[in-house]
Amino acid sequence: MPESAETVSGRVTEAEFDDYGVPGVTVQVEGSERSAVTNADGRFTLEGVADGPVVLLLDAPDYAAARVQLSPEARARPVAVALTWEGGEVTELTVPARAQPETASTTQLTPRDIDSAPRRNAEEVLRQVPGLTLVQHGSEGKGHQFFMRGFDAIHGADLELTLDGLPLNEWSNIHAQGYLDLALIIPELIQGVVVTKGPFTLEQGAFAMAGSADFQLGTPLDERGWRAAYTAGTTNRHRVFTSYSPAEGDGQQFVGIEATHDDGFGDRRRIDRGTFNGRVRLFDLGAGGAAYLTGLGSYSAFELPGTLRNDDVEAGLVDFRGAYDPLARGTSARGLASLRYAWERDDHEFALTGYGGYRRLELLENFTGFLINPEHGDRRDQVQETGSFGLIATHESRLLESLALRTGLGLRGDVFSQRERSVGQGLELLAERRELDGVQLIAHALAGLRWTPGERVRIDAGARVDMIHVGVRDGLEDDARGGDTLAVVSPRLTAEWSPRDRWGLFLAYGRGFRPPEARAFSSFDPNRVGLGDEVFTGGAPVATVSDGVELGTRWSPAAWLGFSLAGFATFIERESVFDHVSGVNLDLNGTRRLGGELVLSSSPLPWLSLSADLTMVDARFVGSGARVPFAPWLTAGARAVVTHDSGFRAGLRALTVAPRTLPHGARGATMVRTDATLGYRWRWLRVDLEVENLINQALREGEYHYASHWRPGEPAREIPVLHTTAGPPINARLTLGVQF
Template sequence: MTLSIAFAFPAYSAGIPTLQEVIVSAEGKNLIGLADAASEGTITAKQLANRPLLRPAEVMEVIPGMVVTQHSGDGKANQYFLRGFNLDHGSDFSTHVMGMPINMVSHAHGQGYMDLNFVIPELISTVKYKKNVFDIGGGDFATSGSARIDYVKKLDTPFIDLSLGEHSYRRILAAGSTEVNGIQFLTGVEIAGNNGPWEQAEQLKKQNALFRISSGTTSNGYALTGMVYSADWLASEHVPERAIDSGEIGRYGTLSKNDGGKAHRYSLSADWAASQEATSTRANIYAIDYGLNLFSAPSGYMTGAQGDQHEQSDSRIVLGGSVYRIWDLAQDWSNTEITAGLQLRQDRIGKLGLYNTINRQRTKIVREDKITETTSGLFFDVKTQWTPWLRTSLGGRNDDIRAQVTPLDGIYNANNGGSVAARQFSGKLGGVFGPFNILGQTEFYANWGNGFHSNDARGATTRANPQYGSAVDPVPLIVKVKGSEVGLRAAAFPGWNTSVSLWKMQLASELVFIGDEGITEPRGASDRTGLEWSNYFTPAHGIIVDADLAISRARFKTDINGGRRVPNAVPLTASLGVTADNGGPWFGGLRLRYLGSYDLEETGTEKSQAYWLTNLKLGYRFNKQWQVTMDLLNAFDKKANDIEYWGGACTRQEIGTATCGSDGRLIHPVEPRTIRLGLKLSF
């Protein structure tokens, strides 16, 4: 078996197949002459096949330096960390799946909410990523980086995959494809459930399905894709560590009963591509029906024995699409390639609500709003090969955001709302020098650009605190970001590719809309710098080794709460992975991930616990039809925390005492050692 990596050039957030797709063997000098920056790449299905996963969104950890955790139930979007950013649920990282944007603007729980629980890892064909602000097609949220996930159009054989594990984990996935008169039909259906290790059983119920019709090639063809996803779950939120230390609850206990929620995502999308000798055109359209009802009590019992549970409700339709054209001007214009495109998106949010609740029953409307938010983006990119050792890219995009916020209900919400608009021009400039015969073959990269992430439209139109009626100042609709990077990529010898990047980013502000309170929390401007080292090595047939190290530093430009450290900005991550599959009966993978200690508050006095986590997959093929697998997750039963915060909370036993509401460590533990067994039948 020859492992291959696919590189596409160029790649845009429209998520449509690119003009050129180059497939190169991992045994060759395969990264030189294809990338525009040291910190971009493409991961293929073969690299994902033997990767042990606790949750679907952990496929994002194939991006070097990315860490995916959870601080609530498995139906809620994950917590993401990259390049000194606590991305929360996606506020500074843009993700598209088959051309459809996943980040939700003006979301009930958090700006840029990026729920990937509907992703089916076994059906992914590629994960293409770019870090920093250099993705010309990125647009909103593409500040620390962007990713585009695409699914396969066909499968070699239909299959049924059944998995069972501890804590009532069960999952069945059935998928297959067939060709009729040159048209491919692909279907995948997933049903899953899980209680988890929590004292309050999670009772996760997930239904997921994919239907795809496609024809032609990536250069000349089309695809129609329908997706259906729903989930219902109970959650064990993060809790004060002192509640565990005192014995009030167990390590996997919960303070607030009946937290959790339900979510759905139904979508229909279409992609089309047509190419001639010197031009190529791509277009896509999509429609998404999205809903979430999320019940949480992150502060416990600060308001009394009834608890602090609230509901965040989101119901919307997302419509959009994109089109772009590429002209290859060949040698008459110094081997120049020009791209121009247009992206449109509109979020029609029928009702966006925040409610006080007791046991999921609404007791008070804090605020209800109707929002229509429209985003348009025009972009261009010019790539030129000036000499055999110099190529450049020059691009820009203009984004326009317009929102109308209409208050529907809430005692102090009537005077909020209104129209708001903002515009941002983002320039990108990059140069690639080489290849030179240094360490085999080496290319050097230099990139600069600026981008943005949007703020919640409610934060830009709110003048009164919806909880208390006190005056607040509206915030800008757009937060500007500047980024720069230098790096190198080397193919020192056959089978080993290494890349190093030194980067810097500057954010105009760290304004965040706090969905738990319905207001915007102001923070200061910040600087981030870092160094990344990524390696991909195939020492023998069927063996893949990847190793990554990421170091970062995040600081506010002025003192905040007595310090300048950005809370939850992880300064050090590392990962090591080995997969083995030579086509014989045995196969498997081993992954080690390190999450360094990070500051919990601005002075740096309180810090999280650093830890290593180890996951293992082992499989055996009886024949071409039958195979079994075992996943051993958290193999050494590490007692660590998926997430740690610093803030105020109150346990049930603290009600009426001076400790109630005091600041302390809030934690959500890593799940204990878990075994899952799988049986796969291919037809």
């Protein structure tokens, strides 16, 4: 959370040895008598600095002077400055500000936010976003399940995730539409995340019906140079991480490697993973132009616990954190490379990015036991291989001082193959369930205007057109071919009016979409038994489209206090959710979601930040009035973060999720989770302790209601029952890191 606007703080280091904090540096506000002197670790705090942009003048014996420009947004967090030896030129540094929020509910996570809560992987960084809930109904190697604003986004069907603008959702993944697995991203190299709730901006593409999150890679100034860390945890977790980013650079060039082993907190939760992230500047073309090559790769091998029947747990037949299937497992491999060229000249900004990737995912799972095949069991083996490619071009030109034109073109495509087999207890082949190959493409064009007629008004309006093409070959139907070409037009609007300083009113409208999965164009007809009477039974495959609107406000009545309030509504003519019984997405009847979000934040002291949030949503089918299953109707959170000049830091986070509505009239359980972090940094040494589930609750993270049978030889009953995937008990991880 930001520091008080009347306080400016930071750390001064030496450019050649950025772990060395320079003591005795005089830091003065230009045009003022306000000044401070850095302590033994190079840290300083300036009190009573007037609102608005500020320039700091730094002076120290034996070092060249520095002049640092801070915008009102940039000064709200600690600034890092590296001094060069005396005899060099005066250092001119402009600290970039975070982007202005597009909507009342826009959330921006900084490195300080990311450090303040436990995280096993990149997905868990998103736990800090108000109203966004993550659960893990597999193990760490499998993608998370996301809930936001009344959407059960499964593994990513309704939440678009991008990496520096590159799409990460896997279209037509065999396990779930829009599947997300962020093992590709090393958490320490996340410089920030921008989350937009709702499909309101032109950049948001496929799968952003509930919203989107853009992960931005880089290295913060005070963490550049060589870093290495080792983590040991109570679940026999061992992790090694090392990275390098030039100390004198801007943090956009880096290389990082991590390797992880963890036995997990229960049966069938072991994981082994290795990940590489790197970026290098290839060349400069002058006039502000530069080209960057980015490469990421990851491989994971993991076990899968599956879900457990609640009645079996209560009867003592299986442990709460146990598993039925002793062979359930998976492997995940993914690589992504991109080349980006961008330049800025006069009133024009242009960027062109090309990318390519490879993906292989294999899952061996059993959700229903011996329900479908009483003799051999219902175990299925799924394999997905995908080659991806894409090109994104954006251009912004200022037509007038108050008017800018934004345009863009893009293409993303996949060449994929899917195989699914039913296998027996000895993994022998029982039946081929899927053999599908195909090509899928989405081409888009966008155009919009940004109008700022004065300092207090901003209006962004435009539209994007997405052309969707799918062509498949079904190997189980004598190589029968199917496909279609569809179009989606998505108008987008965001507006802000600030009638007074520190107070803004926001309006947003937009259309989001999810492309149909490739299997919908084959002859496959799912066994629609999982979700009762709401299944949509007529019509050809179409893109699922949502229309959303948000009205809200942001207000800071004092420099140390702020809040945001937003009301939202989403309407979907033809819903789609994932059914674990049939293992596919099912088309359902139309739905609507109405809700509100409140976020309070406070920085009563320069080193203390507090926040609380509450999100409520009523999600129902339009015709029947029945609740949409799985998504929670209420989530609430609270957080406290301490960051002291002495190098001490700490964080405490609590989350409450109300009981979720499940199919067939069932209800889940309330979930309360509390996590904590504690850390200290002294020169080149860093120590961090992370504790999950601090109060050791029996967390029911994944909850479902369907029929299963796990007692072969006994008669099966097709009556739906509650199933659970357990969350972690109290566990801890200790990390020792060095920087030089």
